Amino acid sequence: MTITEDRGTEASAPPAPFYDEDHEAYRASVREFLRREVVPHYDRWEEERLIDRAAWRAAGEAGMVGLAIPEEYGGAGMTDRRYRMVFSEEIARANTTSFGVGLGLQDDIITPYFLHLANEEQKQRFLPGLAAAELIGAIAMTEPGTGSDLQGIRTSARRDGDDWVLNGQKTFISSGIQADFAIVVARTDPEAGSHGFSLFIVETGMPGFERGRKLDKVGIAGQDTAELFFRDVRVPAANLIGEEGGGMAYLMQNLPLERLGIAMASQASCQAALEWTLEYVYQRTAFGKPIGDFQNTRFELASIETEVDVSRAYLEQAILKFNAGTLTTVEASKAKWFISELQQRVVYRCQQLFGGYGFMLEYPIGRAYRDARIQTIYGGTTEIMKEIIGRDQAARYKQR
Incomplete structure (x- = not known):
C-alpha cells in the first residue's frame, strides 16, 4: 500500500508556529531576569514565606508585569497572552513557582478589573503603580x-x-x-x-x-x-x-482569564517536569545501564509526553481564542480542570522515576510535587469546573 498525493487539491500551508521571534526575545529577557533577580533569593523567600518588595519593583522595571496595561498608564500595551505563556514556561523551568503566582495574580486577576471596570480616576490612581509593581493588589x-x-x-x-x-x-x-x-x-x-x-x-x-x-x-x-x-x-x-x-457578574467575567492562567502554569509545569525527568533517567544508572533504557521507564515517559503534547494543543487553541476575544467560560473551565489534573499525574509519575531523590527538595521535581497540589483547588475546584461544563451540556441538550 502506498500513500499518494492528491494532485487535485492544492496542499494547505503548514500552520504558523505558536511563537514568533518577539516571543522568543521576550523569553530570553525573562530567563535572564529570573537568573539575576529571583533564583539567588528564592530559597530565602520560601523560608520567610514572603517575596522581597525589591523583587517586585525589579520586575516592574524589567517589564515582567503589567503587559496588558496601556502605554499611557505605564504598561507595555501587549494583550497577546502568548507572552504570559512564555513567562509561565520560564517560571516552571527555573522552579520559582511562588514568584510566578504572585505576578500572575497581578496580571491575570487584579489588573483586568481596572482595565475593564474602573473609571478614569481609578485607572490614573492605580494602573501606573501596578505597571511598575510599586503597588501590589x-x-x-x-x-x-x-x-x-x-x-x-x-x-x-x-x-x-x-x-x-x-x-x-x-x-x-x-x-x-x-x-x-x-x-x-x-x-x-x-x-x-x-x-x-x-x-x-x-x-x-x-x-x-x-x-x-x-x-x-x-x-x-x-x-x-x-x-x-x-x-x-x-x-x-x-x-x-x-x-x-454588579459584583457577581464582574467576577464571572474575569474568572475565565484566571482559569486560563492556571491552565498555562500547569502546562508549563508538566513540560518542565518531563524535561527534568528525561535528563535524569539517562544520567542515572541501575543494574549497569541508564534507567531510561528500561522498558517501563520508556513506556511511562512516552505516555507522559503524549499526554502533555495533546493538552498543549488544546491550550494553544484556547490562548489564541482568548487573543481573538472568543474564548468561552466553558472552554476555559475545560482547560483549567483537565490540565491542572494532568499536572498532578505528570509530576507524581515523574517523581516516581527519581526514586528517593524525588522526595528531596534539593531536586526540582520535589518542589514541583509540593507546589502542584493547589492547582486543582484555587480558581475554582475541578468539581466546580465540571459543574460549569455539565450545566452547559444540559442547557444545550434539554432544548432538543
Whole structure:
C-alpha cells in the first residue's frame, strides 16, 4: 500500500508556529531576569514565606508585569497572552513557582478589573503603580465556610453618606500580607440575590482594615497568603469598582482569564517536569545501564509526553481564542480542570522515576510535587469546573 498525493487539491500551508521571534526575545529577557533577580533569593523567600518588595519593583522595571496595561498608564500595551505563556514556561523551568503566582495574580486577576471596570480616576490612581509593581493588589473573595460558594459571602457593605461601611472576614487571600489594596467582594443588598454584591477597593491604612495570620501552606510558600478582617471600615464611594450590584457578574467575567492562567502554569509545569525527568533517567544508572533504557521507564515517559503534547494543543487553541476575544467560560473551565489534573499525574509519575531523590527538595521535581497540589483547588475546584461544563451540556441538550 502506498500513500499518494492528491494532485487535485492544492496542499494547505503548514500552520504558523505558536511563537514568533518577539516571543522568543521576550523569553530570553525573562530567563535572564529570573537568573539575576529571583533564583539567588528564592530559597530565602520560601523560608520567610514572603517575596522581597525589591523583587517586585525589579520586575516592574524589567517589564515582567503589567503587559496588558496601556502605554499611557505605564504598561507595555501587549494583550497577546502568548507572552504570559512564555513567562509561565520560564517560571516552571527555573522552579520559582511562588514568584510566578504572585505576578500572575497581578496580571491575570487584579489588573483586568481596572482595565475593564474602573473609571478614569481609578485607572490614573492605580494602573501606573501596578505597571511598575510599586503597588501590589489582592482579590478578597473567599470566606471561612464559603469556599467556592460565592453566593454564600457574608461580608457586607452599607451606604453611609459618601462612604460604604464594610464588615466581614476573608481567608486564603493571595498577596494578603503585602497587598497595598484589596478588591473586596461584599454583599450590598441582602434581598437582591446574585445582584446584591459589589466590589470595593480597600486600601492599606483604612481604619478597621486588619491582616491576620500569614498562612502556612503545603506549597508555593514564598507567595504570601493571609486572612483579612474588616471592622467598620469606611470606604469612600469613589472606591466602588463598576456599578453597585454588579459584583457577581464582574467576577464571572474575569474568572475565565484566571482559569486560563492556571491552565498555562500547569502546562508549563508538566513540560518542565518531563524535561527534568528525561535528563535524569539517562544520567542515572541501575543494574549497569541508564534507567531510561528500561522498558517501563520508556513506556511511562512516552505516555507522559503524549499526554502533555495533546493538552498543549488544546491550550494553544484556547490562548489564541482568548487573543481573538472568543474564548468561552466553558472552554476555559475545560482547560483549567483537565490540565491542572494532568499536572498532578505528570509530576507524581515523574517523581516516581527519581526514586528517593524525588522526595528531596534539593531536586526540582520535589518542589514541583509540593507546589502542584493547589492547582486543582484555587480558581475554582475541578468539581466546580465540571459543574460549569455539565450545566452547559444540559442547557444545550434539554432544548432538543
